[in-house]
Amino acid sequence: MSKWVINESLCKGCGICIERCPMKILAFAEHLTPKGVHPSSMTDESKCTSCAICAKSCPDVAIQIYKEEK
Amino acid sequence: MKQVFGKTNVLSANPTHYCPGCDHGVVHRLIAESLEELEVADRSIGVAPVGCSVFAYDYFNIDFNQAAHGRAPAVATGIKRTRPDSIVFTYQGDGDLAAIGTAEIIHAANRGENITVVFINNGIYGMTGGQMAPTTLVGMKTQTSPYGRDAATMGSPIRVSEIIATLESPAYVTRVTLNTIANQIKTKKAIKNAFTLQKEKKGFSFVEIVCICPTNWGKKPTDAHKWLTENMLPVFPLGTFKDIHGIEKA
Amino acid sequence: MAKVLMKGNEALGEAAILAGCRYYFGYPITPQSELPAYLAKRLPQVDGVFVQAESEVAAINMVYGAASAGARVMTSSSSPGISLKQEGISYIAGAELPCLIVNVMRGGPGLGNINPSQSDYWQATRGGGHGDYRTLVMAPNSVQEMADFTLAAFEYADRFRNPVLMLSDGVLGQMMEPVVMPAPKDYDMDSKKWSLGYTGKDKTARNLCTSIFMGQEELEEHNWSLYQKYQVITDFFKANKDLAVEEYLCDDAEVVLVGYGIISRILKTVVEKCRKRGIKAGLVRPKVLWPFPSDVFAKLADKASKFLVVEMSYGQMVEDVKLAVEGKKPVYFFGRTGGAVPSDFEILNEVDKIVRPD
Numbered sequence: 115m116s117k118w119v120i121n122e123s124l125c126k127g128c129g130i131c132i133e134r135c136p137m138k139i140l141a142f143a144e145h146l147t148p149k150g151v152h153p154s155s156m157t158d159e160s161k162c163t164s165c166a167i168c169a170k171s172c173p174d175v176a177i178q179i180y181k182e183e184k
Numbered sequence: 185m186k187q188v189f190g191k192t193n194v195l196s197a198n199p200t201h202y203c204p205g206c207d208h209g210v211v212h213r214l215i216a217e218s219l220e221e222l223e224v225a226d227r228s229i230g231v232a233p234v235g236c237s238v239f240a241y242d243y244f245n246i247d248f249n250q251a252a253h254g255r256a257p258a259v260a261t262g263i264k265r266t267r268p269d270s271i272v273f274t275y276q277g278d279g280d281l282a283a284i285g286t287a288e289i290i291h292a293a294n295r296g297e298n299i300t301v302v303f304i305n306n307g308i309y310g311m312t313g314g315q316m317a318p319t320t321l322v323g324m325k326t327q328t329s330p331y332g333r334d335a336a337t338m339g340s341p342i343r344v345s346e347i348i349a350t351l352e353s354p355a356y357v358t359r360v361t362l363n364t365i366a367n368q369i370k371t372k373k374a375i376k377n378a379f380t381l382q383k384e385k386k387g388f389s390f391v392e393i394v395c396i397c398p399t400n401w402g403k404k405p406t407d408a409h410k411w412l413t414e415n416m417l418p419v420f421p422l423g424t425f426k427d428i429h430g431i432e433k434a
Numbered sequence: 435m436a437k438v439l440m441k442g443n444e445a446l447g448e449a450a451i452l453a454g455c456r457y458y459f460g461y462p463i464t465p466q467s468e469l470p471a472y473l474a475k476r477l478p479q480v481d482g483v484f485v486q487a488e489s490e491v492a493a494i495n496m497v498y499g500a501a502s503a504g505a506r507v508m509t510s511s512s513s514p515g516i517s518l519k520q521e522g523i524s525y526i527a528g529a530e531l532p533c534l535i536v537n538v539m540r541g542g543p544g545l546g547n548i549n550p551s552q553s554d555y556w557q558a559t560r561g562g563g564h565g566d567y568r569t570l571v572m573a574p575n576s577v578q579e580m581a582d583f584t585l586a587a588f589e590y591a592d593r594f595r596n597p598v599l600m601l602s603d604g605v606l607g608q609m610m611e612p613v614v615m616p617a618p619k620d621y622d623m624d625s626k627k628w629s630l631g632y633t634g635k636d637k638t639a640r641n642l643c644t645s646i647f648m649g650q651e652e653l654e655e656h657n658w659s660l661y662q663k664y665q666v667i668t669d670f671f672k673a674n675k676d677l678a679v680e681e682y683l684c685d686d687a688e689v690v691l692v693g694y695g696i697i698s699r700i701l702k703t704v705v706e707k708c709r710k711r712g713i714k715a716g717l718v719r720p721k722v723l724w725p726f727p728s729d730v731f732a733k734l735a736d737k738a739s740k741f742l743v744v745e746m747s748y749g750q751m752v753e754d755v756k757l758a759v760e761g762k763k764p765v766y767f768f769g770r771t772g773g774a775v776p777s778d779f780e781i782l783n784e785v786d787k788i789v790r791p792d
Binding site: 115117123124126127128129130133134151164166167169170171172173174175177178179180181182183 | 185186187188189190191195199200202203204205206207208209210213365368398404405406409
């Protein structure tokens with residue numbers, strides 16, 4: 115299961131999550147969504163700390179965040 | 185795996201019509217989460233303005249009233265006086281609140297109505313296509329100030345929080361913003377403080393949020409945040425102007 | 435029940451409380467300030483809410499809010515203040531909310547003067563605000579009716595989910611007459627399950643109050659359903675003629691005098707004096723101005739020879755009479771403005787002119 119889950123149909127490609135990710139592991143995907151935008155996508159989930167800054171920055175609440183339980 | 189962040193059920197499933205990067209979506213979520221955390225969502229009533237957020241009611245699972253331009257504080261007064269146990273809030277832009285609605289906000293605040301006002305200040309009229317607002321910066325070019333806002337003939341931006349704070353009755357008046365995640369945390373606290381005060385029947389609360397309008401500022405959302413930091417915040421300083429009950433220390 | 439001597443404005447206020455109204459939002463303006471003053475005293479006595487708003491605009495929007503939350507609520511003003519309320523009234527009609535709006539008419543246009551007039555008939559019956567809506571319009575002619583019509587107004591407002599406008603004037607508002615107050619009504623806000631803030635266990639979805647319908651089909655459907663509602667209201671008053679209109683000595687009338695409100699009191703005297711002089715006069719007094727009792731006039735147009743409409747204006751209701759008579763018989767008009775209340779002599783003169791044109 116992923117730590118970072120995006121509902122691409124809600125993403126408007128605003129880029130705020132990409133800019134704010136402290137680990138710099140988000141980027142615009144190559145493909146287009148049905149809305150015609152490049153959605154945000156995870157480039158290296160191993161580096162994700164589940165800080166949820168991306169999810170909280172998203173005006174469309176498109177991202178859900180999970181954390182590995184110890 | 186445990187979920188660390190998800191969408192609250194107080195927000196509806198509807199995708200919003202707001203522009204990419206618009207702060208409305210964030211503020212809606214912070215309000216929804218606050219109402220959920222305070223366990224008052226089932227008795228909350230929102231009052232939507234005329235402006236980009238005219239359809240705010242499509243994005244919340246709570247009772248809502250859509251009000252005439254500027255009149256939300258009066259509408260909220262009527263609602264709250266009728267249903268005093270409801271949590272009533274208005275959600276207004278800078279045209280709604282600071283232009284046509286100046287009388288209504290001053291007097292609802294002055295009467296100390298036990299409501300919460302969320303004021304979205306982005307220095308421009310969004311829905312109607314980018315005209316000058318009472319909070320537009322001097323020199324800013326808009327559809328109705330094409331040569332830049334000229335203070336001599338068009339006035340200077342109005343600092344509403346400071347004006348509201350001069351009144352006796354308001355319990356909590358604060359200005360926050362969403363340009364960084366740190367500021368977003370403060371904004372959520374401010375909104376939750378405001379609703380907490382209302383829940384405890386402690387008077388009128390006012391939260392001004394300096395926001396971006398990427399479309400009408402002609403900027404990418406991330407550039408708009410930078411522009412806000414450099415240009416809006418010096419004119420609209422962040423801070424709390426009134427906190428009668430010391431909610432921020434609580 | 436005992437008869438009490440009361441001022442028109444105050445009788446209306448007391449009747450509102452008896453009807454279960456516990457919310458008043460208004461602003462001072464002559465000649466109706468006694469009404470908010472009266473309610474400012476009475477409402478706290480019955481655990482009600484009185485707010486002097488910052489303007490008539492704010493007041494009507496407070497009414498909109500309170501009505502959406504299930505309240506029996508009212509506001510009052512006079513002509514220029516009613517102009518200010520028009521957007522709000524349109525919203526209330528569009529959102530299908532109940533409320534009572536009282537217009538104690540004064541002279542206009544503009545600031546006019548504080549004397550009585552009937553120059554807001556069009557404003558009341560032709561919408562006044564924007565959009566294809568109607569307000570039910572009631573026109574009392576005595577202090578007793580100021581009380582009785584108020585109770586009826588709240589019932590109609592709730593029954594039809596529509597704003598109701600009461601057209602009074604400076605004379606009716608200020609005059610003192612004996613009145614028997616109607617029996618009080620019980621009112622429960624939570625009987626309106628659609629109201630905002632209703633939290634009954636049978637609530638399955640959130641409640642929404644709005645008048646915006648962006649889609650073309652959506653708005654057309656909404657306007658169609660409003661139109662059908664206005665048909666229901668029209669049919670109701672057609673079927674209950676006594677509630678809508680008073681006919682006095684019309685059965686054999688050759689000249690039918692038409693007037694509402696304070697004018698109708700004078701016209702009754704005129705009819706009696708006419709009869710003494712051998713003129714077969716009758717009176718039609720609409721008590722409800724919208725829906726207009728067109729069918730009453732259409733019927734009378736077959737029997738009577740002439741109509742004389744008298745108003746404290748230069749002619750507004752006369753057009754509705756002409757429309758209803760459909761050109762079958764001549765419709766004459768006499769009016770006074772500026773606050774002059776025509777005397778029965780003046781009106782008798784007019785009757786003479788039209789009955790004996792030589």
